[in-house]
Amino acid sequence: MGAALSKAKQMVALVKLRVAAWRIKRQIPSQQHWAFCYDMLQKVSRSFALVIQQLGPELRNAVCIFYLVLRALDTVEDDTSIPTEVKLPILQDFYRHIYNPDWHFSSGTSHYRVLMDNFRLLSTAFLELDQGYQMTIEDITRRMGAGMAIFICQEVETVDDYNEYCHYVAGLVGYGLSRLFHAAGTEDLASDELSNSMGLFLQDLKYEENSEKAVQCLNDMVTNGLIHAKDCLQYMSALKDDTNFRFCAIPQIMAIGTCAICYNNVDVFRGVVKIRHGLTARIFDETKSMSDVYSAFYEFSSLLESKIDDNDPSSALTRERVDAIKKTCKSSGLLKRRGYDLEKTQYRHMLIMLALLLVAIFLGVLYAK
Numbered sequence: 218m219g220a221a222l223s224k225a226k227q228m229v230a231l232v233k234l235r236v237a238a239w240r241i242k243r244q245i246p247s248q249q250h251w252a253f254c255y256d257m258l259q260k261v262s263r264s265f266a267l268v269i270q271q272l273g274p275e276l277r278n279a280v281c282i283f284y285l286v287l288r289a290l291d292t293v294e295d296d297t298s299i300p301t302e303v304k305l306p307i308l309q310d311f312y313r314h315i316y317n318p319d320w321h322f323s324s325g326t327s328h329y330r331v332l333m334d335n336f337r338l339l340s341t342a343f344l345e346l347d348q349g350y351q352m353t354i355e356d357i358t359r360r361m362g363a364g365m366a367i368f369i370c371q372e373v374e375t376v377d378d379y380n381e382y383c384h385y386v387a388g389l390v391g392y393g394l395s396r397l398f399h400a401a402g403t404e405d406l407a408s409d410e411l412s413n414s415m416g417l418f419l420q421d422l423k424y425e426e427n428s429e430k431a432v433q434c435l436n437d438m439v440t441n442g443l444i445h446a447k448d449c450l451q452y453m454s455a456l457k458d459d460t461n462f463r464f465c466a467i468p469q470i471m472a473i474g475t476c477a478i479c480y481n482n483v484d485v486f487r488g489v490v491k492i493r494h495g496l497t498a499r500i501f502d503e504t505k506s507m508s509d510v511y512s513a514f515y516e517f518s519s520l521l522e523s524k525i526d527d528n529d530p531s532s533a534l535t536r537e538r539v540d541a542i543k544k545t546c547k548s549s550g551l552l553k554r555r556g557y558d559l560e561k562t563q564y565r566h567m568l569i570m571l572a573l574l575l576v577a578i579f580l581g582v583l584y585a586k
Contacts, residue, residue, distance in 0.1 A: 250341040254281055257339075260328040261288055267501065268467050272460050276401045279350040280464075282343050283393055286315055286358055289332055289339065291386070292325035294365045299324060301369060308366045312359035315343050349400035357393035361385055376441070383417055391416025394465075403458040414448030415465065418472050432483055437531045439480045439521075443538040446473065447545050450514065454507050466504050470513040471497065473542075477521040481529070508551035515546040516555055 245255040258266045258281055269280050290311050293304060307314075307322060314320040318340040324333050332339070343351065364385025373379050391412040398404035407415075449469050456462040474492050479485050492500075503509055522539045525532050546552060 250338040251278070253335060253338040254285055254342050257285060257328065257332050261285075261332070264471070264497065265468070268464050271463050273401070273403075275347075276397065276403070276461075278342070279346055279354075279397050279401070280394070282339065282346060282350075283354050283357070283397060285332065285339055286343065286354055287361065287390065288329070289336065290358060290362055290365070292329040292333055293322070294369070296324040305366050305369060308362040308369070311362045312355045315340055315355065315358060318344070347400070350397060353393055353396040353400060357389050357396075361389050364389070380441075384413060387419060388413035388416040390419070398456075398458075398461055403461055404456060407452055407455065411448050411452040414445035415452050415469070418442060418445040418449050419468055431486060432481060433530055435479065435485060436481055436529050436535065439476050440531045440535045440538060442472075442476060443535070443542065446514065446518075446538070446542045450510065450542075450545055453510055459505075463504060466510050467501055470500050470504060470510060470517075473514050473517045474500070477517040477524075480521050480535075481524045481526055503555070506551075507549070508553060509555075511546040511549045511551050512553050512555045515543055515552055518542045518546070 245252055255266075258269065262284070265284065269277055269284070272280060290308070293299065293307050293311070296304075299307075314322075314336075318337040320340070321336055322333060323330065343354065346354075364382070368378075368382050368385070371378075373382055391414065392409060394415070395404070395407040395412040399406040453462065453466055453469065456465060471492060474496070478492060479490055482490060484490050500513065504513070518539050522536065522543075525535050525539075529535070
């Protein structure tokens with residue numbers, strides 16, 4: 218009965234998410250440069266695009282440009298066809314290029330090449346932001362580009378190296394978002410430590426080989442990431458604006474859920490492992506308060522805990538960090554039952570019903586307009 222109820226909740230949430238996505242497309246500004254930026258945002262990260270659209274118009278534009286500028290910078294870093302002597306000055310000077318609509322450097326593949334080939338449109342949109350937003354984006358781009366340049370010439374060989382690199386490519390994102398919130402006048406300026414943890418907890422994990430050692434390495438990386446969870450909870454509990462809260466909370470819940478599904482999971486090396494669309498839709502729909510965040514963190518931490526193998530070298534530290542997360546959530550006094558389930562389920566007939574329901578709702582919204 219519980220599983221059926223969970224599936225039903227996922228179906229309803231999926232309908233709401235699809236309708237929200239349709240409404241978002243209607244909100245895209247008509248000017249060419251803004252239309253391009255929001256179109257690119259949808260193409261390079263659909264889930265993040267949905268979260269961004271919940272912000273107010275001014276802050277939404279700033280965060281959209283911030284995200285795309287850093288994706289463009291990341292595209293240059295990841296393009297292995299660019300010689301080091303060419304790549305280094307581009308990374309180090311990228312923060313200057315965002316002020317120049319005439320600057321152009323073709324790199325990357327697929328949507329990222331389109332972004333780079335039309336960088337003038339991104340620059341044009343950036344130049345329309347208020348100065349406070351521009352200064353934040355410039356500063357974070359400068360620091361991130363400098364950090365990336367360091368690790369173009371230096372291998373990541375130790376855990377300290379890994380943490381330093383992650384600070385540059387992820388922690389600084391947290392810095393930037395906190396400063397954008399502050400520039401908008403919606404939040405107090407969060408500490409660098411908490412902002413860093415917010416960015417680091419969203420950092421994607423990268424894996425290379427399929428073996429017992431690789432799974433142990435994976436578990437160690439997940440465990441390393443869990444240290445930031447308590448800081449993230451503290452950061453989110455201090456947010457005042459509801460739209461800023463949801464913007465931050467939804468990705469963080471997705472992050473702890475991804476940790477739970479990836480932990481001790483050899484399938485990570487065999488294909489794409491991620492949270493199901495139905496559960497993602499529920500998270501989008503149900504995340505409205507710190508009670509929802511504490512409940513999600515508690516449940517996903519419990520799921521991760523159930524997968525710990527005592528023979529794993531980092532198992533003791535994993536348990537310690539999971540216990541700390543669960544204790545923080547429980548001590549809030551705000552826990553409630555969510556029933557989040559990461560396991561795969563088969564419900565093709567329900568998906569057909571959902572498709573029909575989506576069509577009905579879509580037509581109803583159209584006629585209502």
